[in-house]
Amino acid sequence: MEPHLVALDVDGTILTHDGELREATRDAIRAVADAGHQIVISTGRSVVATTPVLEMLDLSHGWAVCSNGAVTLELDPAEPQGYRIAETVTFDPREALTLVMEHAPHILVAVEEVGVGFKVARPYPEGVLMGEQVVVPFEQLVDTPTTRVSFHDPEGASEDFLDLVERIGLHGVSYAVGYTAWLDLAPEGVSKGSALELVRRRLGIEPHLTFAAGDQRNDLEMLRWAARGVAMGDAPPEVVAAADEQTGTVYEDGLAAALRRLF
Numbered sequence: 730m731e732p733h734l735v736a737l738d739v740d741g742t743i744l745t746h747d748g749e750l751r752e753a754t755r756d757a758i759r760a761v762a763d764a765g766h767q768i769v770i771s772t773g774r775s776v777v778a779t780t781p782v783l784e785m786l787d788l789s790h791g792w793a794v795c796s797n798g799a800v801t802l803e804l805d806p807a808e809p810q811g812y813r814i815a816e817t818v819t820f821d822p823r824e825a826l827t828l829v830m831e832h833a834p835h836i837l838v839a840v841e842e843v844g845v846g847f848k849v850a851r852p853y854p855e856g857v858l859m860g861e862q863v864v865v866p867f868e869q870l871v872d873t874p875t876t877r878v879s880f881h882d883p884e885g886a887s888e889d890f891l892d893l894v895e896r897i898g899l900h901g902v903s904y905a906v907g908y909t910a911w912l913d914l915a916p917e918g919v920s921k922g923s924a925l926e927l928v929r930r931r932l933g934i935e936p937h938l939t940f941a942a943g944d945q946r947n948d949l950e951m952l953r954w955a956a957r958g959v960a961m962g963d964a965p966p967e968v969v970a971a972a973d974e975q976t977g978t979v980y981e982d983g984l985a986a987a988l989r990r991l992f
Contacts, residue, residue, distance in 0.1 A: 732765050733991060734934045736794070736925050736951055737984070738943035739772040739782055741908060742961055745979050750785050757985035758786055760992040767932055771921045773797045773905065773913055773947050775877075776844045777860035780811065792932075797905055797947050798924035799876035799915050800843055810844075816927070817843060819874035820916040825902045826871055826878055829912070832897050836885070840870050841877040854883060878914040885910035905947035913947065922950030940991065942976070942984055944968065959987045 771794040793802040802812040839847035846860025890912040903915040941955035952958030952971045960969045962978035977983030
């Protein structure tokens with residue numbers, strides 16, 4: 730089989746929502762990599778939160794797309810951290826952040842600092858964000874361009890953010906509402922799909938040799954981009970509609986089943 734670009738979401742696809750990597754899933758990903766395909770981890774996670782997943786899967790070469798497409802890594806074990814940042818796309822967060830905070834001042838906000846952590850208005854609960862958290866005044870949250878802004882409501886639900894976005898409108902940014910009460914803002918036009926297309930061209934892989942699997946709304950563009958897009962078993966209806974097929978849930982080793990024909 731010709732080498733494919735195999736783009737894989739992390740949470741809810743590779744890892745369970747408790748952060749577990751099931752043995753069947755790991756074995757399937759390793760079998761795909763060993764068969765000569767290009768595994769590209771494609772996640773909303775920050776760089777700091779993505780590197781442990783790469784280690785769990787023993788992926789030391791290739792590419793990874795982080796922060797919903799705003800950051801692309803080229804993996805290289807010769808580098809001190811095991812990667813080099815190949816590309817970042819930033820935006821001015823002031824207008825969108827101000828708008829969201831005016832309508833929902835109670836929610837938590839974090840502005841990404843690539844490879845380090847986040848600037849936050851108030852501390853996030855322990856274990857929610859990976860990397861350094863630095864509490865700063867509002868003006869310092871918006872004083873420099875960033876790759877991503879994340880909002881979180883520990884007491885809310887994803888539907889609350891869907892309602893918020895519909896109510897206030899967001900312009901000049903891309904956004905994705907997460908599995909739990911998360912809202913991620915990224916530069917306009919940037920998505921997992923846009924970043925993966927650049928990686929595909931660098932690798933010289935033909936468009937018909939692309940595979941993607943994901944479970945949430947930040948995977949929509951990626952699933953549409955891939956020649957074969959697979960939605961996980963518990964994906965929302967709009968994600969299933971964007972995919973070519975649906976597999977089982979992460980707890981049913983759905984990704985392993987979907988990957989089987991690649992090895």
